[in-house]
Amino acid sequence: MEKKKSSFTGSIGFVLAAAGSAVGLGNIWRFPYLAARDGGGLFLVVYLVLALTFGFALLTSEVAIGRMTGKSPLTAYSELAKGFKPLGVLACLVPMIIMPYYCVIGGWVVKYFLAFVTGAGTATAQDGYFTGFITDTTGPLGMTIVFLLLTMVVVLGGVDKGIERFSKIVMPLLVILIIIISVFALTISDTDELGNVRTGLEGLKVLVVPDFTNITLKSFFTVLMDAMGQLFYSLSIAMGIMVAYGSYMRKEDNMSSAVGQIEIFDTAIAFLAGVMIIPAVYVFMGREGMESSGPGLMFVSLPKVFERMGNAGNFIGALFFALVLFAALTSSVSILEAVVSSFMDQFKINRVKAVIIEGVIALLLGVLVCLGYNKLYFEITLPNGAVAQILDIMDYVSNNLMMPIVAIATCILIGWIIGPQKIIDEVTANGEKFGRRTLYIVMIRFVAPVLLLILLLKAFGII
Numbered sequence: 001m002e003k004k005k006s007s008f009t010g011s012i013g014f015v016l017a018a019a020g021s022a023v024g025l026g027n028i029w030r031f032p033y034l035a036a037r038d039g040g041g042l043f044l045v046v047y048l049v050l051a052l053t054f055g056f057a058l059l060t061s062e063v064a065i066g067r068m069t070g071k072s073p074l075t076a077y078s079e080l081a082k083g084f085k086p087l088g089v090l091a092c093l094v095p096m097i098i099m100p101y102y103c104v105i106g107g108w109v110v111k112y113f114l115a116f117v118t119g120a121g122t123a124t125a126q127d128g129y130f131t132g133f134i135t136d137t138t139g140p141l142g143m144t145i146v147f148l149l150l151t152m153v154v155v156l157g158g159v160d161k162g163i164e165r166f167s168k169i170v171m172p173l174l175v176i177l178i179i180i181i182s183v184f185a186l187t188i189s190d191t192d193e194l195g196n197v198r199t200g201l202e203g204l205k206v207l208v209v210p211d212f213t214n215i216t217l218k219s220f221f222t223v224l225m226d227a228m229g230q231l232f233y234s235l236s237i238a239m240g241i242m243v244a245y246g247s248y249m250r251k252e253d254n255m256s257s258a259v260g261q262i263e264i265f266d267t268a269i270a271f272l273a274g275v276m277i278i279p280a281v282y283v284f285m286g287r288e289g290m291e292s293s294g295p296g297l298m299f300v301s302l303p304k305v306f307e308r309m310g311n312a313g314n315f316i317g318a319l320f321f322a323l324v325l326f327a328a329l330t331s332s333v334s335i336l337e338a339v340v341s342s343f344m345d346q347f348k349i350n351r352v353k354a355v356i357i358e359g360v361i362a363l364l365l366g367v368l369v370c371l372g373y374n375k376l377y378f379e380i381t382l383p384n385g386a387v388a389q390i391l392d393i394m395d396y397v398s399n400n401l402m403m404p405i406v407a408i409a410t411c412i413l414i415g416w417i418i419g420p421q422k423i424i425d426e427v428t429a430n431g432e433k434f435g436r437r438t439l440y441i442v443m444i445r446f447v448a449p450v451l452l453l454i455l456l457l458k459a460f461g462i463i
């Protein structure tokens, strides 16, 4: 008799695990920056509209593919249509490429968390601290291993006892932390060198008030593409994760409402991250401070902000890096699970073996990523103009090139080969209604593939 496939114990477990995957570094270090740069409220509106249309269509499709086939990303697509095995391979390769460098960044977070928890947070604000740390040959690797092991322990616990249980503890904590820090950020104020008082509430305006000055068709296009690229990454789509998690969703659970809840969760946390970061950076560093994102924001600018907060800084910094650590862990757990479920399916091995194999692969590539900042240091310029090391190259290849290809192929598979009705049938099989049905069909057949193609061409530097 075939062993019953493990599953989440209910809708809440599924939603929290999937939201845990969606809420990650992207929400914290990229969304606030993009929103502040791309016209504040304008970006928020565009993002929200895209989430409810484009994001909804892709997320629903992936979760439904998972639940319908009950298979992992590597094997699910070819189950639906002959000739789609390469899509499965690609969807499994994306998380395999992301995993090593996500663990390296996770290791940096562990390092900063430990620094703040032990009361030594101010050291991280010194010029050159971050560069000094990542160019070190042993420190970052040690922290990467800690982060990787934590991730492996959760995934070894399985779907219900590992991933679901972990998400149910960590996600509520994450929400509480982000609310505390956001409220604090809105109450701070400081006087700059010229004697002007800057308050957190003024900083909030940069995030929420739509800025229509200088808006042209071209700049609107940029806002649209930025929002779409961000959304795509933020919802963890096109990397097999939602297919894997969908395969663990119970047939009787309501998929439409689960998808809606994941979207709301992810967007609300991204917005709150903005409320937490933008006012603080504005108060202590002015508008110039808002120009950094990614590692520069999190590991260089924010420690300086915490230092300026005085006594409270070390405490708030510790809460902040605990929050980031939670967000990063629930995401890395999902990346690992996408690969592990694929290995289990394809090679008929058990969970322990699959976790160890992928753990070793991630570790070996992770060593390479760490060495990219010292022994193997080089610089190349990517088609999008960014100067890159090994980590950035892996990030670029997976996010900017492979993910849009996976998503376009998924749209073709569903929109034109098996037909959107298959997905609608899966969603409604338990008697629930499929809201936004026409929207879904139009999205998956026409709008999403076209937008994705534009995004891909942009990544290649063609437009």
Ligand code: PHE
Pocket (backbone or CB within 6 Å): 021, 022, 023, 024, 025, 026, 027, 098, 233, 234, 235, 236, 239, 241, 331, 332, 334, 335
């Ligand atoms: N969705 C996550 C974020 O917003 C990122 C992520 C990437 C999660 C890859 C899983 C896998 O940061």
